[in-house]
Amino acid sequence: MQPQTPITQDVMTIKRILPEDGLTNIVxxxxxxxxxxxxxxxxxxxxxxxxxxxxxxxxxxxxxxxxxxxxxxxxxxxxxxxxxxxIELPEVVTKDVSTDGTRKYLVRIAGGHEVEVVYIPEKDRGTLCISSQVGCTLTCSFCHTGTQKLVRNLTAGEIIGQVMLARDDLNEWPEPGQGTGDNGPRLLSNIVLMGMGEPLYNFENVRDAMKIAMDGEGIALSRRRITLSTSGVVPEIHRTANEIGCMLAISFHGTTDEIRDKLVPINKKWNLEKLLEALAAYPKVSNSERITFEYVMLKDVNDSDEDARRLVKLIEGIPAKINLIPFNEWPGAPYKRSDSDRIKAFADIIYNAGYASPIRRPRGEDIMAACGQLKSATERARKSRKQIDADAGL
Missing domain, CATH: 1.10.150.530 (DNA polymerase; domain 1)
Known part of the structure; x- marks a missing residue:
């Protein structure tokens, strides 16, 4: 399936969300x-x-x-x-709560389509992982969402609506007399665009929604509390800095074009050289606003000492941190999680080279809410393991 252009995506979206009641949703x-x-x-x-x-x-x-x-x-x-x-928000169909406190919302939008939203509570903050598309067009082979074909872009209202419905559930809207921003209640303190879809294939709607989230007279999250994760849509990376200004994360995962072509097929369009050139020129990159390189650890695929050393060499000169993600398995997944000792050895090489290399602790695995596991429940129920494998080209 070829990626839709922004123009055709917008036309598709408009056709599906024309209000039947004639009222304009101001969200x-x-x-x-x-x-x-x-x-x-x-x-x-x-x-x-x-x-x-x-x-x-x-x-x-x-x-x-x-x-x-x-x-x-x-x-x-x-x-x-x-x-x-x-004033209309997406509808929460179900809410699952993990043993670790993670909350996963199945959310229904116009047209009856569904996306998933995840809230991850931590000691000093709460992060909301939101979606930007129904399904995804990128077919990354390690990602469950990638086995669900792209249906359409979310509107700006459907994107910011995910933030609002999570605040509803957390009961964190201010009471009279309370301030906004960091002075107000902040169970939801951070947003990551790491849910379903590729945010930079829905740039305008993502931009508008995040501008609303950052507006000081409303939800009032600072731009440094919002992180956009892209698989490498190179032409939109510079635009992200200029028009959104949020933090940037790259779904990287491979240190050679051969491996990354398999894991992140968009690499065939914009290879490592082109991607790294765009990141080195990212207007906001600095020691205080480092680019996060997300790296899922796949057993015997991309987790060798040689991979770690290549990764360090590739990002040389780019203020960065490496976020190591133990692979979160899903039914029919073609990969296994790297062993703990292997992940630690990989992290040590990166750390000794002078880069932060935190190992992400899997959250919400028992409710399929962890990184790379999101997929609408109807799509998950509809497909057998054999069908999932066929869609993934296995």
Whole structure:
């Protein structure tokens, strides 16, 4: 299956999400889009900025779901809003909670499609792993999501909606008198775009959703608390720094083109040389904002001492940390997790070369919520192991 272009993806998305009730969902509209929408229903240009600020704070700071609750707006204006707009989030179908506290949400979006969202609580923070597409077009051979074909891009509203529904479940919207940003409740302190899909194949919607998440008068997460993970869509990497400004992670996994072509097929389009050139030129890369290289540890595939030394050589000159990920197995997976001793030896080589090399502790494996295991429940139930192997080309 050939990747859809951004234009054809957007057309596909629009066709699937036209509202049947004629109401415009304001969740996911940028400030400019919301301003234009309000002017379109009679708000004067002079008043539009104030109205945008008021609605924005109710929606993204206080987390309200009804226009009637917006008490600093006149009754007539609230009626106008209700006549033309709606506040609608993706629907939580199921929630699974792991023995380690990880929460996995199966979320239904327009058209009846499903994506998965994972909240990972830690001692000093809580990370939400969100999805950007239904399925994926990249077919990375170690990734369960890659066995589910791409259906469509998520809208900006469906992306930021994942953040909002998780805050609902965590009950962390501020109470009156509480501040925003890091001064407010922060069970959900970080966002990682590491769920279903390739974020840079849905750039505009991801950008708009993350701008909403970073807006200081709403959810107010700093850009350094948001990490976008890409498999290497080289033309969009520079754009990510300029238009989003978040932290960058690379789904790397191989130290030769031969191995990476098999593990991450997008490497056939943009090989290691092209990818590393783009990363070296990444505008925000510095010792304080290092690029994270994600490296899944696959037994007897990419976990040798030679691989570790090649990895160190490849990233030379790029401020980086290496995030080593023990492979999270799934039904029909063609790989096995590297042994613990092998992972530690690999990490030691990287550490001795001067790079941070944390080994990620698997989280949520008992509910299939770990890295690389996400897949909509309907797709998982629909396919036998034989079918999964066939889709993976095994």
């Amino acid at each position: 996911g509209l940028t400030r400019d889009q919301l301003r234009d929408a309000l002017i379109g229903v009679g708000v004067t240009e002079k008043q539009a900025k104030m109205r945008v600020n008021q609605v924005w704070q109710w929606l993204y700071h206080w987390g309200v779901r009804e226009f009637d609750v917006m008490t600093n707006l006149s009754k007539d204006f609230r009626a106008t809003l209700a006549e033309h707009f709606k």
